[in-house]
Amino acid sequence: MNTKHWIAFLALLCGALLAAGCYYMPSGAQGSARASLALAKGLPANVSSIALIVSGPGMKTMANEYPVGTSSVSLEVPAGRARTFTLLPSTASVTFKGEATVDLVAGETKEITLSPVLSDTQIIVPDYLNNRLVQISDMLGTGWTVKTGAASALYPYDVDFDSQGRIFVADYSTTPLYYLDDITTNPVSVSIATTYLYALAIDRPANLVYFTNGTLLYRKDLGDPGDPGTQLSIPITGRIMGLAVGPDGSLYLADYGSGFGGFLLKYDPVGQNVLASYPPTVSSYWDPWDVSVQGGYVYSTHVLDLGVKKVARSGLDLNFIDEFTGPGSDPFYGPRRFVAILSRKLTVIDEGYTGVDSNRLAAFSDMAGSGWTTYGATGSSTGQFNFYSYYSC
Secondary structure (H helix, E strand, O other): OOHHHHHHHHHHHHHHHHHHOOOOOOOOOOOEEEEEEEOOOOOOOOOOEEEEEEEOOOOOOEEEEEOOOOOEEEEEEEOEEEEEEEEEEEOOOEEEEEEEEEEEOOOOEEEEEOOOEEEEEOEEEEEHHHOEEEEEOOOOOOOOEEEOOOOOOOOEEEEEEOOOOOEEEEEOOOOOEEEEOOOOOOOEEOOOOOOOOOEEEEEOOOOEEEEEOOOOEEEEEOOOOOOOOEEEOOOOOOEEEEEEEOOOOOEEEEEEOOOOOOEEEEEEOOOOEEEEEEOOOOOOOOOEEEEEEEOOEEEEEEOOOOOOOEEEEEOOOOOEEEEEOOOOOOOOOOEEEEEOOOOOOEEEEEEOOOOOOOEEEEEEOOOOOOOOEEEOEEOOOOOEEOOOOHHHO
């Protein structure tokens, strides 16, 4: 959610609080205290807005925006328990969040330091056959922004974000890995040991990027520009089309069998061994194209007609839980790539066969399909996409 959306939400929240009447003010909380906050510590230079929200029991929520570059703020806050300070710096493509909760005694000055981390992103879409990246804010296409190559065509296949909020792109070309500070900036190439990438995944706490050309898997230290990437040993039966990093630093791979059946793998990139796999034996019914780890679950996309077009959910040890094929009146065309990886909804590229008007995004809140929303059609204009096509995989 971008800053403007946060402010609009807070206006509604404040109105609801006022309509609900007065709240109990805890004993000893009469009067105000002064909070002195250190803001935006370690943020990238391309931050475009800074919002600060203060909330807590018995007080009206406060929301303020500050000029870019603000490093500290001193403000009066109603005294009381559990005053929560939420800092939301944003770039054109991502939002960071830093939060602290403190008790404030009337008349005191409290020193608070907020250290924001990456919290949310816009929807960044690799529009591969249109040779562009597309950014939108929601499933209405708000804020449609296109990034094409500055000197040559882009062939973006996968997208992830590092801890600084930079957009990293796996490109199916001889310039296969690059990043953008945000959607308004030009790509910066990253030197690596291979070409024609299908997928990447970033371990943000460890500052590592994993990438694959389908048959080989690499790990690169993002803190070392000269590191071309270390090749890791991995047993696969088909082609690695999707990568995701788990909360413990393990790596999940979608081993896509191109219609002959594939596997999901949980992989230890340190010991370079497979920790778990699913299914137990090869099956065309289970042929994963992409994988994502969100909210303690592993999600995978399954696109082929030989199986069922679906999104499946598993536990972190790849024990199968359930699957979703889309609403009965509007089933999936063929879910491929997860996008908006830090958002509260599952959002996928949903694409059918070549020549069929079936290029769209699909988003839903849970595996029951709550909040099902689609956006887009086939083409190259605003609101249109041309993703991978059936035959490109």
